[in-house]
Amino acid sequence: xxxxxxxxxxxxxxxxxxxxxxxxxxxxxxxxxxxxxxxxxxxxxxxxxxxxxxxxxxxxxxxxxxxxxxxxxxxxxxxxxxxxxxxxxxxxxxxxxxxxxxxxxxxxxxxxxxxxxxxxxxxxxxxxxxxxxxxxxxxxxxxxxxxxxxxxxxxxxxxxxxxxxxxxxxxxxxxxxxxxxxxxxxxxxxxxxxxxxxxxxxxxxxxxxxxxxxxxxxxxxxxxxxxxxxxxxxxxxxxxxxxxxxxxxxxxxxxxxxxxxxxxxxxxxxxxxxxxxxxxxxxxxxxxxxxxxxxxxxxxxxxxxxxxxxxxxxxxxxxxxxxxxxxxxxxxxxxxxxxxxxxxxxxxxxxxxxxxxxxxxxxxxxxxxxxxxxxxxxxxxxxxxxxxxxxxxx
Numbered sequence: 058x059x060x061x062x063x064x065x066x067x068x069x070x071x072x073x074x075x076x077x078x079x080x081x082x083x084x085x086x087x088x089x090x091x092x093x094x095x096x097x098x099x100x101x102x103x104x105x106x107x108x109x110x111x112x113x114x115x116x117x118x119x120x121x122x123x124x125x126x127x128x129x130x131x132x133x134x135x136x137x138x139x140x141x142x143x144x145x146x147x148x149x150x151x152x153x154x155x156x157x158x159x160x161x162x163x164x165x166x167x168x169x170x171x172x173x174x175x176x177x178x179x180x181x182x183x184x185x186x187x188x189x190x191x192x193x194x195x196x197x198x199x200x201x202x203x204x205x206x207x208x209x210x211x212x213x214x215x216x217x218x219x220x221x222x223x224x225x226x227x228x229x230x231x232x233x234x235x236x237x238x239x240x241x242x243x244x245x246x247x248x249x250x251x252x253x254x255x256x257x258x259x260x261x262x263x264x265x266x267x268x269x270x271x272x273x274x275x276x277x278x279x280x281x282x283x284x285x286x287x288x289x290x291x292x293x294x295x296x297x298x299x300x301x302x303x304x305x306x307x308x309x310x311x312x313x314x315x316x317x318x319x320x321x322x323x324x325x326x327x328x329x330x331x332x333x334x335x336x337x338x339x340x341x342x343x344x345x346x347x348x349x350x351x352x353x354x355x356x357x358x359x360x361x362x363x364x365x366x367x368x369x370x371x372x373x374x375x376x377x378x379x380x381x382x383x384x385x386x387x388x389x390x391x392x393x394x395x396x397x398x399x400x401x402x403x404x405x406x407x408x409x410x411x412x413x414x415x416x417x418x419x420x421x422x423x424x425x426x427x428x429x430x431x432x433x434x435x436x437x438x439x440x441x442x443x444x445x446x447x448x449x450x451x
Contacts (some may be wrong), residue, residue: 072167084157087150098141104132138236212228294334308372309365317362318395320346324338325340357387379407381410
């Protein structure tokens with residue numbers, strides 16, 4: 058492309074030189090014709106002057122009229138001829154000036170073309186220098202190596218639609234490669250601006266990903282350990298629950314006849330074999346009644362059935378202390394007496410704290426504690442050991 062530009066520049070310069078020479082010749086011819094026209098006009102003026110003098114002579118010399126008339130006619134004809142010649146020369150001058158103007162326009166166009174070619178060559182040289190510097194900085198290749206390995210005469214690898222190199226080479230075609238370059242540039246523009254912090258963000262995200270991946274592995278391991286522990290806990294809970302339920306059921310069967318003489322009852326699981334989600338159903342049938350559902354029993358019977366279950370739990374899993382809060386509030390005297398007998402049996406191995414308003418319950422206690430209001434309106438805790446009070450009373 059640079060060679061073609063040089064050839065075009067030299068051709069333009071030759072054309073400009075030829076046009077300049079033609080213009081100089083036209084100027085010379087124009088000056089010659091102008092000088093000839095001036096001389097002819099001078100001669101015509103001289104002839105007119107002579108004709109005028111001839112007329113004067115004619116007036117003076119009538120005999121010379123014919124000669125003068127002929128001279129005047131000849132001069133007039135010469136003047137007409139000179140005017141015709143002048144018009145022809147004027148037309149030629151106009152034509153020459155037109156040609157000169159056209160030549161000047163062509164010269165200006167050629168000069169502009171030469172200037173444009175020089176600017177184009179300068180831009181190409183600048184682009185070439187920039188590209189060579191970029192190739193040297195980015196690829197580390199000099200001009201000779203670049204032309205030897207990637208010149209227009211070097212076949213290029215065939216590329217499929219996925220931009221993956223395939224076997225075989227393709228002849229370099231500038232139009233095709235420029236089209237590929239534009240497509241690649243559009244794809245690059247679609248990617249957006251380059252984030253200068255992308256590499257740092259990638260490293261941070263990669264470290265975060267590695268950390269989270271390790272954490273995920275630890276979590277999976279911990280989950281397996283927890284599932285194993287939960288399975289062991291489920292087995293242990295089922296075993297403990299089953300043993301506790303069997304012991305409570307056995308104790309319930311012992312306590313129920315005491316609280317419900319002549320009655321019957323049982324404890325059973327509501328969900329069968331699923332010990333982790335099952336509930337406990339309490340069935341109580343007092344003596345002389347056919348009903349077993351707790352909702353159909355009286356308030357005192359329901360309270361006594363609940364106390365029976367509570368006492369059965371106490372006996373199945375004994376504890377040093379038990380706290381009962383007005384459990385006998387809804388019981389009549391006969392049922393209260395049976396409950397007190399059960400409480401007496403619990404006293405053999407445990408201590409009981411009972412909140413009550415029943416006098417009979419207070420009578421079997423070892424010590425009583427209550428709250429009394431003094432004369433000044435302040436509440437005070439009052440305590441008394443029952444056996445000591447009975448001894449003092451006796």
